[in-house]
Amino acid sequence: MADARAADQPTIVIEPQRTAARVVIPIGADPELVTVSMLLSLARERGVEVGSKGEEVLRRLSERFRAERAPLNEVFAEATPPRHGIDSSIEWQPGFDPSHAGEAAGPSDPSSGRIDFYARTSFIRVHREDHVATILPATEGLDGRDVCGRTLAASAGKPLTIEVDASLARLDDGRVIAQLDGQLSFDGRRIVVNPVLDVQGTVDFSTGNIAFEGDVVIRHDIRDRFRVRATKSVTVEGLVDASHIECGGDLTARRGVAGRAEGTIEVGGSAHIGYLDEVSGHIGKDLLCAREIMRCHLFVGGNLVSDLGAIIGGCVTVAGDVRVADLGSGGDTPTELRLTKEPDIDSPEGKAAAEVRALHAQVATMEKELATLRSSATARTPTAAERMTELEFEIADMQARLKALGFTDPAVEEAGLAGLCTSTLTVSRMVHARVTLRLGHHLIVFNDPVKGPIRIWLEGTRDAMYQLGEGTPRSLRDMPGVMDRAAA
Amino acid sequence: MLVDDSKTIRRIQRSILEQIGYTEIDEACDGQDALSRVVAFQPSLILLDWNMPNMDGLTFLKTFRQRDKATPVIMVTTEAEKTRVIEAIRAGVNNYVVKPFTPDTLQQRIKETLAKVGAPQ
Numbered sequence: 001m002a003d004a005r006a007a008d009q010p011t012i013v014i015e016p017q018r019t020a021a022r023v024v025i026p027i028g029a030d031p032e033l034v035t036v037s038m039l040l041s042l043a044r045e046r047g048v049e050v051g052s053k054g055e056e057v058l059r060r061l062s063e064r065f066r067a068e069r070a071p072l073n074e075v076f077a078e079a080t081p082p083r084h085g086i087d088s089s090i091e092w093q094p095g096f097d098p099s100h101a102g103e104a105a106g107p108s109d110p111s112s113g114r115i116d117f118y119a120r121t122s123f124i125r126v127h128r129e130d131h132v133a134t135i136l137p138a139t140e141g142l143d144g145r146d147v148c149g150r151t152l153a154a155s156a157g158k159p160l161t162i163e164v165d166a167s168l169a170r171l172d173d174g175r176v177i178a179q180l181d182g183q184l185s186f187d188g189r190r191i192v193v194n195p196v197l198d199v200q201g202t203v204d205f206s207t208g209n210i211a212f213e214g215d216v217v218i219r220h221d222i223r224d225r226f227r228v229r230a231t232k233s234v235t236v237e238g239l240v241d242a243s244h245i246e247c248g249g250d251l252t253a254r255r256g257v258a259g260r261a262e263g264t265i266e267v268g269g270s271a272h273i274g275y276l277d278e279v280s281g282h283i284g285k286d287l288l289c290a291r292e293i294m295r296c297h298l299f300v301g302g303n304l305v306s307d308l309g310a311i312i313g314g315c316v317t318v319a320g321d322v323r324v325a326d327l328g329s330g331g332d333t334p335t336e337l338r339l340t341k342e343p344d345i346d347s348p349e350g351k352a353a354a355e356v357r358a359l360h361a362q363v364a365t366m367e368k369e370l371a372t373l374r375s376s377a378t379a380r381t382p383t384a385a386e387r388m389t390e391l392e393f394e395i396a397d398m399q400a401r402l403k404a405l406g407f408t409d410p411a412v413e414e415a416g417l418a419g420l421c422t423s424t425l426t427v428s429r430m431v432h433a434r435v436t437l438r439l440g441h442h443l444i445v446f447n448d449p450v451k452g453p454i455r456i457w458l459e460g461t462r463d464a465m466y467q468l469g470e471g472t473p474r475s476l477r478d479m480p481g482v483m484d485r486a487a488a
Numbered sequence: 489m490l491v492d493d494s495k496t497i498r499r500i501q502r503s504i505l506e507q508i509g510y511t512e513i514d515e516a517c518d519g520q521d522a523l524s525r526v527v528a529f530q531p532s533l534i535l536l537d538w539n540m541p542n543m544d545g546l547t548f549l550k551t552f553r554q555r556d557k558a559t560p561v562i563m564v565t566t567e568a569e570k571t572r573v574i575e576a577i578r579a580g581v582n583n584y585v586v587k588p589f590t591p592d593t594l595q596q597r598i599k600e601t602l603a604k605v606g607a608p609q
Contacts, residue, residue, distance in 0.1 A: 385566040388588030
C-alpha cells in the first residue's frame, strides 16, 4: 500500500550533470495535491534552484494535470551553460591575408571573358602605413549555473602568441600597421614585411608578373613575356628568357639573358650579366658581362667590361670606357659600337646642347619664313614689312646667343658636342672586320681584322688615336684596313 | 622717342636702342600722341613711322619742326619711293630707314645721324 502510494506521487528528476530538472507526475497522483507549492517544495527538497520561470512552468504543469489527468514528464528548469572565452585571433584586412596569396587569376576582360594569367599576383604587397590586420584579444568568458545553483566555470580565451616584426607596428587597439613597403608574410607566429621579395621558384604563370617596391630575388628563371619590375635591385639566379626586366637599382643575372629579339632590360644601376643575346634596353651605370653580348641594342651609361667576352652584332652605345676581348666575330658579323658621351638632359652640358639645337631649329624656321616673305608679292605691305623686321631682329638675337654659347655653325656644334667623348676602347684579342666604331664624330670602319691588344681613344676633340700593345700611339687614319670618316 | 603704331616695331626699336646704350626711351602710337609727349620728354632722337592713324608721321614732322629744328629725326617706314624720301627730307627728316630693316642697319643709321648732327653717341 505504501509503495503504491509512493508510486503515485510526483517526483523531481535531475538530469545527469545537473543540466536540467524534470517533474514527473504519474497518472495516479491526486490532482488536489498536485499544486504549485507542492511541486516547488519537492523541487527545493531535491536541491533544484527554481526561479520565477521555473515556478511558472510548474504552475502550468499542475494546472494541466488537474485538467487533463494525464501523466506528465516535463522539464521545468535548465542549467545556464558557461560561455567560454574566445581565443585571441588575427583578423586580416581585405587583401592582406597571406594564406590567400596567389589564389586569384589575373583580371579578366569583360568583353571577351579572357583572363590575363600574366597579371596574377602570388604575394601580398603592402605599403608603408597600410593597416594589414587587427589582433583581437582573448575574452574572459562567462560562468554558467546548473539547476542546483552550482557554478559552471567558463574557461578564458587563450592568448595568441603573435610576434609582430619591427617592420610593423602593433597599436594599442590591436591594429597592425606596416612600417615599410614590401611583401607581407605570416608563418603562424610572426608577421613580417620583407623589403625583399623572394620568389622561391620561377616567374611564370604560377606567379604572374612581378611588380615590387623594393628588391626582388628570383631563385630560378624568368619565362618568356613575363615582366619583373622593382624599384630597387633584381637578382635572378636562373636564366632570363625573352622577358622584360625593369629595376631602379642593379640587375644581376649571372646565368644570362636570352632575349630572342623580344627581351628588354631597363636598369637604373649597374648590370652583372652572364651573357646577353638579342636583348635591347638601357643600363644607367656599368655593364659587366662575363661572356658575349650578341645582337643587342643597348645603351650603357657607364663602362662596359667584358674581359673574356665579345660584342658581336647589334649596336651598343656606351658613354664610358669599353673593355672587351673581341669586337665583332670571325664570321664578320656587322657590329656597331658607339662611344659617345650623350649628355644627361639635366646636366649643364645637356641643357646647353638642348638650347643650341633649339636655337638652330628656330633660326632655320625663321630664315625660311623670311625668305618666303621676301620673295612674296606682298613683301612691301606694312604687315609683311613689320613681320620681316621682326624676323630679322629675332634671328640676329638668336645668333648672338649662339655666338655666346660658342656654336654658330650647326655642323661644328654637333661635332663639338659629340666630341665630348672621353671614352677609351680596349680590345685584348681582336677587332674583327665589319666592325663600325663611332668615336665622337669619327666613324671608323674596320675593313680588315686588327689583332689586339689595341686601345682606341679620342685625342682632344679631333683626332682618333690607337695604340697596339705598348707601341707608340698613332692616328687611326694611319691604320691600314681601317677607314676613319670624321664628322660623318 | 619711338613713334610707330606697331607695338612689335616699337619693341624691336627699343631693344636695339638699349643695345647701344639708350636707357630713357618713350613711345607714342601716332603723330598726335607724339606731339603731346614730345615737349615733356624732350627726346634727343626720334624714330618716326610714316603711316599711322590719327596723325601720320609727315604731318607730325612738319608740326614738330616748326618749334624744334635741332632734334634729329629718322624716318623708319615702308615708303621707299624716291618721291616720298625727298618729301620727308624736305619736311626736315635727318635720315631714312626702309622697313624691313635689320638691327645692324638701324644701329648704323642712328650712329650716322648722331655723328652728322654732332650729338653725343
